[in-house]
Amino acid sequence: MVRNRKQPAQQKHGNNHESSSSSGASDVSFVSRTFHLLSIWKTFVGVVCFMIAVYISTLGYLETRVNTPLGEEKVVIDAGLAVPDMYWGSYRPGVYFGMKSRDPRSPVFGMMWYELAASAHKGIRHQCEQNDNLPTYGWLRHDGVHFGEQLISDPPHDIRTSFLKTPGGEHGGHWTARINITSTDGRNTPLVLIWYGALDESLGAGVHSRLWVERDTLLGHTPALGNFKVHLVPHTGKIIHKSHSEAYASGLQVLKEKFYSLLRVDKHPNFGRLAVLGPDGELKKNIDTEVNFVPIQLLVETPFVLDVIYTTEDFPIPPIKGDEYTRTLANLTKEFDKKFEEKFKLKEKGYSDEDVGIAKAAMSNMIGGIGYFYGASRVQSQYTKEPVPYWKAALYTAVPSRSFFPRGFLWDEGFHGLLIGRWSPDIQLDIAAHWLDLLNVEGWIPREQILGVEALARVPKEFVVQSNAAANPPMLLLTIGHLVKTRPELFKVDSPHRDILDRMFPRLQAWYQWFQTTQKGEEATSYRWRGRDNDGVQLNPKTLTSGLDDYPRASHPSYIERHVDLRCWMYAAADAMATIARVLELETDKFESTRDQLGDEDLLNELHWSPHTQTYADFGLHTDGVRFVRQQSKNPQEGSKVVRSVTIAPQPRLVTSAFGYVSLFPMLLKVLQPESEKLGKILEMLDKPDLLWSPYGLRSLSKLSPLYMKRNTEHDPPYWRGQVWANVNYLALAALRHYSARGPHAQRASALYTALKENVVRNILSEYKRTGYLYEQYSGEDGRGSGCKPFTGWTALVVLIMADEY
Structure with missing residues (x-):
């Protein structure tokens, strides 16, 4: 019994032990789970x-x-003084005449002028400005290395500027610029001529660069050039009055305004009141400000010839000046004319001396328009x-x-x-x-x-x-x-x-x-220009990235767009990469594969050919139902503005209503094979006068297009909407020359080439003779130049067109 009594006790004790163990296990389990959760949380x-x-x-x-x-x-390894022949030049295309070096820390030199009697309403000439309304200006000859000569017509004066270089030494050598001023009215009218030196903003305090004047000579020092001098030496004519100033200008962009501020009224026995250069008050106010602008003003009697002679201390060879300058310039002119004929053979092709002279000016302005920029x-x-x-x-x-x-x-x-x-x-x-x-x-x-x-x-x-x-x-x-x-x-x-x-x-x-x-598109082998934005104001949102600005694309920019011109550019780019890789003996397969794929006419037609209009076109979300309406602003003070109104909902479709340059790109960049049926269709439409053909070249947009010569906003006139552009006409002529070599369309292509070349060349040359300028674009209605002038960028391709060089 006792044993039996003990049994429950043992059981009870045992149960208590089990209970205690279970509780401990729970505690451990809880801690373990907590630790695990904390570990997970920490992780x-x-x-x-x-x-x-x-x-x-x-x-x-x-x-x-x-x-x-x-x-x-880097591709450019040798620069600055390491390329002495190219160190100095007329690398300031934005001013009428200026010199600088190909060095980020170059001093700059330049010319201003104004008429004594008419300065109040004509102002000072300095930067090239369309509003100056000069009858003509530009380089007559420029070889890009040794010399250049330019004519600036500003009645009643003609100003001829030229320069010659004497490279050598450790600091870039010498150069001489000549300024030749004559009166066009036969009255020897006086003119105020300014020659200046200035330091770029990158040549500020702390780089040990300075300018000053001693005995009418402009002196300077920079770390790259050491000490240099600029002498102003009259070669012909008379200086009536001379003045100069040492000043501080806040930047090269305000040199003319700074010059204005330096003028003071003085008395002159022959001219009464005369504007002369005085001291710079800003230098007196701020002792920490350094001289970085030194203008020298000359009142001259025409005819007048001034030699501006730049020299460095380390180069013992004397600079070219005086009669030697005249002889050297004449020899370089002959060499230029000989090289020009060897390169382009225009006289051999029967062009007149006047036409050849225009071609020389066109090419020289391209070369003379080369600048050196840093920033x-x-x-x-x-x-x-x-x-x-x-x-x-x-x-x-x-x-x-x-x-x-x-x-x-x-x-x-x-x-x-x-x-x-x-x-x-x-x-x-x-x-x-x-x-x-x-x-x-x-x-x-x-x-x-x-x-x-x-x-x-x-x-x-x-x-x-x-x-x-x-x-x-x-x-x-x-x-x-x-x-x-x-x-x-x-x-x-x-x-x-x-x-x-x-x-x-x-x-x-x-x-x-x-x-x-x-620039890939949504569909395979398609491409899309990025950067289009519908602001609700433009009649057709611009595509600045394409280079064709306001040329009509899909009315509603979207990710589904496919641009046929960009696809053709990529075909040509792949072909160019293959050509370059082949010459360098590198792998060409990937470039050739892309070129062949983009050159597959079936794929091109699937994406961009319209069976209905028989033309190539962009694809996108488009409607022709757009127009301008005047809308009252919510702010009464802002008045009203013109905005775009959409009268017909857009649909995904080919933009066939915009027949123009973009439609021609499969031909322009030679994507189509000479045997292509689609090429024949393009050539059939090319010379129709109600579409792109004009007596002055191919229009950028068909006359039947809804947006032909239409403004894109209230303030933006048409740009690529019908005008004739030289660069695309050059591409068209190059393509027609290419397709005239073989294939079923060769005869038509050859006839179109001859007629189009005649139209383009005749109009560009005749407009130059009439106005003294090459233009950015030309009217498809009367051939008149429009846009900015002088436009001696791609319009100068007229030289290659005249020479049949493609």
Whole structure:
């Protein structure tokens, strides 16, 4: 019994033990689960923190890509003083006459003038301005290396400027500029001439650069040049009065305004009250301000010839001046004329001396319009909240127009290179090398280069910032490919040109790949220009990236768009890459594969051919039912404005109503085979006068298009909506010449080539004779020049057209 009594006790004890163990196990389990949950939580938080860190670092990386240079070897290796023959030049195309070096820290020199009696209403001439309304101005001859001579007509005076260089020494050598002023009214009217020296904003305090005047001689010093002198030596004529000032200007863009502020009224025995240069009050107010602008004003009696002689201390060879200058200029002129005829054979082709003279001026203005710029663009990507500066860089480039576009434009430069390369492959490759060194790590090049304060001051704010989503036609790539194809002897192994092309290739490949990555369309083998934006104000939203600005595209920008011109550009780009790779003995398969795919006419027709209109066209969300209406603003103070009204809903469709340049691109860039039936259709429509054909060249848009010569906003006149453009007419002539060689359409292509060439050349030359200028565009109705002038960018391709060089 006792045992039995003990049994329950043992059981009870045992149960108590089990109970205690169970409780302990629960505690341990709870702690374990808690620890496990905490571990999971910590891991989760760690992962989240890690992901946030990765996101932030990735975002930071993506933010920096837009202004990070491509990590390949630079194409431009030798620069500045390392290329002495090219060091000095007329590299300031935005002023009527100026000299500077190809050095970011170069002093600049230039000319201003004004009439003594008419200064109140004509003002001071300095920067090239359309509003100055000069009868003509521009280079008559310019070889890009040794000399140039220019005529500026500003009645009652003609001003001829020229320069010669004497390269050598350790600091760039000497140069002499001559200013020859004559009266056109036979009355020897006095003129006020100003020659100045100035330091760029990059030559500010702390870099040991300065300017001053001693005994009527402009003196200066920079780290790159050492000490230099600028003597003003009258060669012919009389100086009536002379004055100068040592001043501070806040930037090169305000030199004329600064000059105005320095003028003081003085008495003169023959002229009564005379404006002369006085001291700069700003220098007196601020003792820390340094002299960076020295103008020297001369009141001269015409005819008057002044030699401006720049010399450095280290170069013992005397500069060219006086009668020696006259003889040397005459010899260089003869050499230029001989080389021009050898290159283009225009006299041999039967052109008159007057026409040949215009062609020389056209090409010389292209060469003389080459500038040297330094600075940083403003760029933006989707990952940057605000615009950021590109890296500071130099750009050696031709400009489209000295008066209106005195800066670099990417697709323009491709057309420029066709003419420049015919004259000097060295200059063309140098320009292309500078452009390609602007590639960022993504393979993108800003399409408009606004470098330095002089360039920036002349650009509306809305066009300053460049988006890294924005393309521009890869014409520069095509031009390099053209040079390689037509001048293979330049690129033999171990030649300097081959070395340049070797360094170019990785950059060309990165640029080409950027297009393939960023400009792809939704459909296979389709492409779409980015950057279109429907603001509700434009009748048809612009496509600035295409180069054709307001050319009508789909009325409602969308991701489904397919642009036929861009697809053709990519065909030509792949072909150019294959050509360059082949010469460099590199793999060509991937480029040829893309070229052949984009050259497949069935694929092209599937995406862009309209059986209904028998034309090629863009595809997108489109309606022709758009018009302008005047809308009252919600703010009574703002009044009313003109906006776009859509009267018919848009549908996905081919934009067949916009027959024009875009419709021709499969022919223009030689995508179509000579046997193509579609090529025959294009040629059939090409010479119809109610469409694109005019006595002055091919119109940019058909006369039957709803938007022919229509404004795009209340304030934007038509641009690519019917006017005749020389660059596309050049492409058309090159294509017609190509298709006239063989195939069933050869005879028609040949006849069209002959007629179109005659129309384009005759009109451009006759307008130059009538007005003294080449123009940005020409009317399809009467042939008159329009847009900006002088436009000696791609309109100068008339020289190649005259020479049958394509």
